[in-house]
Amino acid sequence: EAQVTQNPRYLITVTGKKLTVTCSQNMNHEYMSWYRQDPGLGLRQIYYSMNVEVTDKGDVPEGYKVSRKEKRNFPLILESPSPNQTSLYFCASIAGEGEQYFGPGTRLTVT
Amino acid sequence: AQKITQTQPGMFVQEKEAVTLDCTYDTSDPSYGLFWYKQPSSGEMIFLIYQGSYDQQNATEGRYSLNFQKARKSANLVISASQLGDSAMYFCAMREVYTGNQFYFGTGTSLTVIP
Numbered sequence: 721e722a723q724v725t726q727n728p729r730y731l732i733t734v735t736g737k738k739l740t741v742t743c744s745q746n747m748n749h750e751y752m753s754w755y756r757q758d759p760g761l762g763l764r765q766i767y768y769s770m771n772v773e774v775t776d777k778g779d780v781p782e783g784y785k786v787s788r789k790e791k792r793n794f795p796l797i798l799e800s801p802s803p804n805q806t807s808l809y810f811c812a813s814i815a816g817e818g819e820q821y822f823g824p825g826t827r828l829t830v831t
Numbered sequence: 832a833q834k835i836t837q838t839q840p841g842m843f844v845q846e847k848e849a850v851t852l853d854c855t856y857d858t859s860d861p862s863y864g865l866f867w868y869k870q871p872s873s874g875e876m877i878f879l880i881y882q883g884s885y886d887q888q889n890a891t892e893g894r895y896s897l898n899f900q901k902a903r904k905s906a907n908l909v910i911s912a913s914q915l916g917d918s919a920m921y922f923c924a925m926r927e928v929y930t931g932n933q934f935y936f937g938t939g940t941s942l943t944v945i946p
Contacts, residue, residue: 751932753934755936760938761938762835762837762922762936762937762938762939763876763922763924763936764936765933765934765935768932768933768934770932776931776932776933778933778934779933779935808874810876812876817864817881817883818864818866818881818926818934819866819878819881820866820868820876820878820934821878822875822876824874824875825874825875
């Protein structure tokens with residue numbers, strides 16, 4: 721079954737404590753992406769990767785890091801989380817023309 | 832300027848009626864793709880339909896069709912014969928192919944289908 725998995729699904733943490741949200745896809749897609757969803761703002765692209773070892777900033781990259789060491793995995797790293805990074809995060813794996821397969825989402829709360 | 836604009840925060844439609852959700856876009860990229868996604872209250876994002884900028888015909892997928900008017904830079908979603916299960920948030924999105932391959936999403940329209 722084609723799928724994108726994200727872990728954890730829910731996370732409550734404190735300001736400054738480094739965290740990683742994992743993302744994995746089994747569709748052999750080259751393009752993967754991270755988004756954050758906030759009420760009234762829709763989805764905003766944080767980082768994306770067109771291939772292994774290739775990453776690019778989206779619209780809201782500040783405070784985030786990513787890596788793409790292998791095609792299937794695209795982790796999102798928050799080195800020093802702050803309360804304004806409280807959000808719903810989606811990882812997506814993108815097929816040829818741009819159809820996106822989204823993970824189930826990670827709801828992050830930073831206190 | 833906003834890349835994707837959805838001007839209808841909320842819409843209501845009677846069951847079995849058709850509804851149009853508006854989307855306008857702004858790009859100077861000659862090649863781009865337009866997409867619609869559905870987000871039910873459960874939270875997952877579901878791909879509905881795609882239209883390429885060079886496609887001559889409007890895209891259709893079952894009860895969904897995309898009314899693509901290139902000169903007006905609009906990509907409205909038409910849902911025919913609405914069902915209660917269509918109640919959800921709907922997001923319009925665009926991919927600019929030549930200028931970086933980024934994706935841009937609108938702020939969404941909340942659709943409620945009334946029985």
